[in-house]
Amino acid sequence: MAHDFNNLLMVVAANMELATRKNYTSVEKEVTAVKRATAGAEALSRKLMSVARKQPLKHDVVDLAAWFGSASDLIRTALTEKIEMTLDVARGTGLVKVDGTELESAILNIAVNARDAMPDGGHFSVQCSNIHLSELETRLPAGEYVLIALSDDGHGMPPSVRQHAFEPLFTTKALGAGTGLGLAQVLATCEQSGGTAMIESEPGRGTTLKLFLPLYKGTEGVVQPASPELAAAAAPKPQHVFVVEDNPEVAAGICAVLEVLGCTVRHALTADEALEVLIQGAAFDFVLSDVHLPGKMSGIDFAEEVRARWPTQKIALMTGYADELERAKLGGVIVLAKPFNIDELTLLMSDSIACAHP
Missing domain, CATH: 3.40.50.2300 (Response regulator)
Incomplete structure (x- = not known):
């Protein structure tokens, strides 16, 4: 984590030094670089705070059909053109109460992991539906939930990796290729909304991330993304x-x-x-x-x-x-x-x- 932050700070420091030496004239390039580094630092900080359960959350009522309709292009961009994506939100899928920004980050983390697991291309699917859970199926209270299942047909995970996948800072990626916070943030987002996340994966048979969020039955209005x-x-x-x-x-x-x-x-x-x-x-x-x-x-x-x-x-x-x-x-x-x-x-x-x- 310190390595990633140091790199971002280096970008800021170097470009501010350039701006100073140019007497702060014609510094559009430097300002743009600083803004990009700042956005990266913000995202990294939010991940750390989320995993530590200290990130201030903005829980809103979300209609997943509309939400995925808006987010699908961003997910496809993260997957790249080599990977085909299908989206299926079942008719009647209920509302959930979740931090939309954290949910977007969680879905993108899963999509990026799927992309890395399919370097030669493949298929990534998103399926949403209502589900009734008993106490024996998960550690959640029995009741009504919405399931978001995200699947890839990549190389999959051996049991030794799967059992540690949600742990903060655990990663199988090369040094500098990942922070190890991706799936930890996914689990944190679900748990802070009253749900949980589970992994199904076998070597050579792909991976499915299942996100369980409580079905919302309150009276608050659905939040629409602001244009x-x-x-x-x-x-x-x-x-x-x-x-x-x-x-x-x-x-x-x-x-x-x-x-x-x-x-x-x-x-x-x-x-x-x-x-x-x-x-x-x-x-x-x-x-x-x-x-x-x-x-x-x-x-x-x-x-x-x-x-x-x-x-x-x-x-x-x-x-x-x-x-x-x-x-x-x-x-x-x-x-x-x-x-x-x-x-x-x-x-x-x-x-x-x-x-x-x-």
Whole structure:
């Protein structure tokens, strides 16, 4: 893992040095390289946090037929043209409640593994259906689930590999060809949604990954993927924003993004300081606070205090750590997972999202 992170940091450091030597003129190539490395570092960090069960999750109600309809092109791209893909979502397949980003990462991890197992080409199938499980079939409680079965006709796994496949950092790939987090992240995603994952594989007979997710029977609406047009339309009007963040570099970056959006920004290092600013009468259109802060109050304490004193104040939390997030959700506070991009921030600050209260 350190090797992979060092490579990404090397890309950032080298291109920033080039930009400095060019006096920050004509640096489009360098900026693009840094953005690619940053995206890679974000993905790697999310995998680590997910496997450690510390990644903040955004569980939404997902219709798998529509979801795979949108994701199928991405999966086919990961498989390459040598591999034929078939998709079969059975009529009546139920809804599931899962983090869509984590599910996409899990499916792509499985597709990449299948591609590597079929270097000369082959067939990859995705099948979804409802299933009833008894207590004897898995370690899950008996009940109704949705099964996502992903199969390849590659070289398969011997028992000695199969029994360790879900272990973090276990890999049979060459040095530098994989992190060993792929299938560990798949299992973590399923388990954090109340399900599990299983492997069926034999040498020379291919591999099937079975993902079991609880059938969702609640009343929440199905989340539809946002189009770029909708995201652009959600850009907030200029606002006066209060950022509470103890890391000066992170705060500087967030404030700079907000200023690009036309906002005026004030910054506080701790929740204790921020609360005092509000008590003294400072008014803000929007408050954005980190969860883990030094001092007497955490970000969640701060949000609860703000809600109690000023019920109409728009406030959201941001974190890269999943601790205490259930407490925040129960309090009706919106949580933004770090690292986030400008589109997520603008969507969060749009009136339709930021004004939501329990």
